[in-house]
Amino acid sequence: MKSTTDHQASAAIPASRAGGWRAVMFLVVVLAYLAATGYVAQSDLGLQNLVLVAAVFGILAISLDLVAGMLGLYSLGQGGFFGIGAYMTTILANDYGWNVFGLLVFVLVATGLVGVAVGAMSLRVSGLYFAITTFIFTLVLTVLATDMVDVTGGLQGWLGPAFPDFPGGLQWLGTPLVWCTMAGLFLSLTLVWNVRHSPFYPILLSIRDAEPFAEAAGVRTAAIKIGVFGVSAAMAGGAGWLFSFLGVVSPGQFDWSVSLNVLVMVLIGGINTTIGPVIGAMFVSMFPNVVNINPWLQEIVYGALSILAITLLPNGVVGIAKRVLAPLVGSLDPKTDIVAVDVATAAATLPAPSALATGSEIIVECRGIEFGYGLGPKVLRNVDLAVQRGHIHGLIGPNGSGKSTLANVISGRLTPHAGQVLVKGTRADGMPASSRSKLGLRRTFQAAQLVKELTLTQNVMVGLFDRVPRIVSRAALWPMLASGRRDLAAMHRRSAETLALVGAGEWTSRQVGDVPHGIEQLTQLASVCVAGPDVIVLDEPATGLSAKEVRHLATILANLKTQGVTMIIIEHQTRFLFPLCDRVTVLNAGEVILTGSADEVRADPVVRQVYLGE
Template sequence: MTNIRHQAFSLPLLLPVALLCIAIALPLLPTPEYWINLLNYIGLYSLVAIGLVLLTGVGGMTSFGQAAFVGLGAYATAYLSTRHGVSPWLGLLAGLAITVISAYLIGLITMRMSGHYLPLATIAWGISLYFIFGNAEMLNKYDGLSGIPAISLFGISLASPRAIYFLIWGAVLLAILCLRNLLASRPGRAIRALKGGSMMAEAMGVDTRRMKVTIFVISAMLASISGWLYAHFQRTVNPSPFGLGYGIEYLFMAVVGGVGHLWGAVLGAGLLTLLKDGLQSVLPRLLGSSGNFEIIVFGALMIFLLQYAQEGIWPHLRRLFPDKANPAPPPRADAIARSPKPRAGERILDVQRARKQFGGLVAVNDVSFGVDAGEIVGLIGPNGAGKSTTFNLVTGLLPLTSGSIAYRGQDISRFASRDIVRLGIGRTFQHVQLLPGMSVLENVALGAHLRGDYRPQGGVLASVLRLNRREEAKLLHEAACQLERVGLKEWMFAEAGSLALGQQRILEIARALCSDPALLLLDEPAAGLRYQEKQALATLLRQLRDDGMSILIVEHDMDFVMNLTDKLVVMEFGTKIAEGTPETIQQHPAVLEAYLGGIE
């Protein structure tokens, strides 16, 4: 899990900034031209690797095709400036436009893929675009385009490597700043949730497919900008630097530096560029010039890293400078909007003959029950009874085979889970689903994804430009209030993965409460809790009920549910066999005969 955080200037941040300031000053010193050129290439590669950190390290999607987007940016400006005399700056806009359209269309097709299919798809489009560059007559085929004009900025020509050096590294710094802003925001938390699994993210209201396409487009735009800079730095382009081999190298740079860290991309680009340059000088003298022996060394290095430093080099450097900074909620913030609460006695949830089949297996067999406002209903039964499947039907994670489910009179049988949470249904999971590398506060704030000032899936540009400060203040303040409500305030800045299992379950409840639900679905919330923790949880749930919230709870602890719930629904093998008050259920003949004594 990525460890990128919203933080004040601290030692881990000052270290790369200080080194970067020294590097930027090098052109002003009598530095050899060779080193200036080498640093320019490191900057160009860094831009692509930074995009891969967002796409792969944060979003969890592997791409070997980023070199093709570098080529789009390079060829767009090269063609327009050499054949039509268009300004390089207009060439930049044209390249970005072509890249955005291409990446969006490719993303719509490929971002729904998972497993090994996505990397294979990225290889396919990388190879396809490479051969388009090499076979297009208008691009002069494999000979490429030459005579590309230099960039001019405020009347100053950036024709020399020393002059364009500042533009390249300025773009690197700007990219890091913008992505840091993005990842420390509401859309950023949604992006970081992608790697934790789409089911949890969707249940928090995140449109995961749209978010995947968004970060794919952003990473492609950074690659395109790198290509634009490359074209006007080299003053000539041909297909060779945009092939699959370079796409693999870019991903290698991100992995070596630390694929979950923005500054790791710069570190990886620098290390691999210097290593490759050194190996190309040394290895031919040792082994001859008949082969690309540096590829063998790179392969051995990758095996070593995967064995001993899977998170890359940057995390090890950060350990030398511990960073305790975390996003902190403001002491006061504007009130966040809340939905109107249901009236007493209103039917909140109405499940009628709900049925779910997986092939020939009937997991839920025509189950009917209801939940009223201000009521705690328990759904009990042995393992395999269909309780969690019923939960997933109510929350839209699974589609109904037949029957209907209504929330406050509205049929939600065909709603997606992200639309259901918008209506006012929050949930936890049978198996805890958190983002362990994020703070407790940020995990809870993810639950308020749909309650921001900007459109639920929008706000990306506002976050990049830090126009979302007011929104962030409200969401973090709400998250802090919910943590205090459930008794986890003192753990606010701890990493979620460091909490005990019982605390993680309580954290999930706080995250669900952050969505402002009228109906709360809890899947085995008392599992892993000690006796006193269970009593505290019961007190919390009774308080929520007294505040007008309805709760549907699956639990195996009979003492817990018998003393907590107003009504119980009993399931066996996907079928409801009893419904009534705890006292009634304890005396129900079918329950006593079938399995009550077998529930623990």
């Protein structure tokens, strides 16, 4: 098998003209940013304060967008992390004389660790419950900050520390806090932009929208959620560190309304967009200064504008801008059909498994599997299954007989109550789904688990997660690393090639939300084939496909078999399944009633009675 690393090594990006233009654009943006920062740093205090507050809230909004936009974790705890950063800086600098830059490191680490602890809750609660839990976290911190008067100064708070001046020779640069804050904003934007342009981005979105898909591709979703939440909390703590230099630090500046306001900023600017949260932060923080009217009228106008923006612009200001600019960028030529596959080519070029079929080696084995949901009756009873390497093994049975449950037990979504699962001779029943992909076991789902807002290619790239080294650790710098650009190009190419080989090559840059069901199914298949698996478990792959699409799917699966890929296929459409199968196992009411060739199964009177209804 040609390994992914070989693939990457042969995929160095040529120094393209597009890359050169991108570098020039980046340089222009950086110079403009530096010029704007220099201008503000030498302006009057009024403008400086306006920009500083907007920039600090910009960082805070980016920190929320990182978890809400990319992971779907709507945190109302950002105000709490912000407050912890500001209080730590104020108290440790004023009372204990800590160096403020040393404090920055301390604050980032401390708030990051608190974030890891809070993020761990996301494994137990999600959606609204996660938002409420983080809201309570902020509420409790505000109460503590109000009541622990000796430490926090109570409702009055403390005056924050002074920010150090530039050394003598650099004083012409103006106010150092402006430079430092704008550097913080730039770093936060760069971090998010880099992640968005790395293969970690589709992985984050797959955790958000299709967690079982991510796990089946080898992604340790729990660790990633907790880690990213820690980074987000550290960013909010860093914003708090900056905020402490702006004046008084008191509970009112970090209460629950701040967390809600930050969410409003993200929604107005555009959730899951790099620049959107900063635009929202500018709008919200500058509004009272720009619209200088009676305070109560100002609140009403602000509230009305926010409601209008959130309801009328579901993707925020950035969403509108993208829609306006889309015609200028040009639209894709939509195709509406699968593409016939050249069987010989596909067989020769689909990523191959680690070994071709040898003898009668059993590659997946279930021994005495017992399983039931909660306190309900057993759904699987003493199930034995032996799948030979290189075979297509069908799994049939009436509705509710336990086929999908068995697929989930084999692939690791469910842990059996008794019995063993062995993959290539290794005990796998105690392993999480993400570890089984390392054994070469992949799966597809009955209802396609994909990320609708990503392209087909990006979805397929998720399947390469454990085939490319250090995707997570390189994500923050990805586009800046030569290895990152090379690996991304290789992943992109290999994903597009695999899509082409399953017959969806004309759709690679379309979003999953815009393609028909048949193409979704092929994308699922490509996302597992791209990794060159040894075994694929397919749960009702022909459901919802037209007759032509079913024939096409049968061709692809037959091709995979000639490559040596073992498949366990759950399917009701026996006319599609039986010609493909080497062996078929029939389940009824959670028990195996027969395993044999398709002809034996077809001829068995019990099977004809319970399943074929004869």
